[in-house]
Each structure stands twice: as C-alpha cells, then as structure tokens.
Amino acid sequence: MALVPYNTEGALSALAKLHNPSATFHFAGHEVRLDQDWRRSGVAAVVWDAAIVLCMYLDLLGEVEVRGKSAIELGAGTGLVGIVAALLGAQVTITDREPALELLSTNVRGNVPAQIQHSVSVSELSWGSDLDRYPAGAYHLVLGADIVYLEETFPALLRTLDHLCSDATVVLLACKIRYERDSKFLDMLRKGFTVEEVHYDSERDIHVYRATKRTPRMDL
C-alpha cells in the first residue's frame, strides 16, 4: 500500500522533503538532525508530518507531563518523537521493525546527549509479535506518529496497545486520516479505550488522539 502525501497542493515539495538525505528540527531546546534514506528503507526512513506535530504537541503545548515518565514509541521510523521525548526528560524505548533499526539507532546516537543516552533504548517491536519482551502495562506514555495506515496491521497494533497499556497509560497517536479505513482503526480502538481528539494541526492536516484504556466493568 503506497503512502502518499494527502494533498496534491504542495505534494511536490512534500515529496522533495522525503527525498532529502537529512531533516533538521528544533525541539526541547535542541537541534535535532535526522538522517533519512527513502530509497533504501522507504516509509520508515523519512520524517512524516505526524511526527512533527506530535513533537510540537509534547514540547510546545505542554499538555502532557513527559519529564520523569516511562515512554515507548511504536513505529518510530527515524525516531524524531522518541528523541524529543528523551530530550524532554522521559525514559524512552524507541521501537520499529528490524529493518528500520540501523538508521533509527544512528539518529538516536547522534541526537541524544551522552549524559541522557542511558535513558533511551532502541529495540525491535513488530506489532503483535513477541510482546512478552515488553513489560505489560508498565508505561506512562505510548507514542505513535503516522502508524495507522495499514489495515492488515490494525488487529496486531491493537493487541500491542492492549499489552503495553494499563488504565493509567496515556496513548498519544498523531494521525493523518487519509482513507476511511484509518477512521475504522479509531472505532476499533474505542472498543477498549476512551479516545478523544486533543489537537488538530490544520496546516498539516494531522489529528492527535489521546486514548486511555477503559477498566473492565465489574459485574454487579
């Protein structure tokens, strides 16, 4: 399934951005310079707008406490969100599928200052697989940018969220709703989680959703 910019307007400049060998951002008082490699690794190797918007939400809007929290990022790609969460003071596990990990590790090493490298790890997490490698319900924050786009992965992504979250975990998903099926994921998520839209970036057409796991109702 091809992942393409949503608007034809600006599509050319968006494509040009994806093909740049690097992308530079300023978050959490730091310059973050990420290597990109679209030709070699495709969607995992470029920074998507959803990641930028989620970083803006975490850093600039300050509505979620990040400092001192344990966080895990799913489908991290180049790692922007996880890196910014670490710069904001979280203990972060940054994950993706195995082919994405080399570039991801390079970006983490290059952008996380030596004194906080110990609070960041990069590891493989293919949704729905080997979930026991990750502690169940142990994270304060689960972060995901532009990870809702492949319908066949929705059940595995939901199982992953269910495993990682307790009812105290806050899930933040930054999404570009490209197709009707993307909304279908949110409907599936609502079966076990309370989901609300907490931010919308109209310039980039990115929605940020906050989800928390519902505690099962006690039978009376």
Ligand SMILES: C[S@@+](CC[C@H](N)C(=O)[O-])C[C@H]1O[C@@H](n2cnc3c(N)ncnc32)[C@H](O)[C@@H]1O
């Ligand atoms: C559109 S990219 C978004 C990358 C990054 N979060 C960003 O916004 O820049 C989607 C990411 O999801 C990851 N992904 C897709 N299917 C996955 C799966 N089954 N398990 C784990 N990661 C997956 C891809 O490797 C890729 O890094």
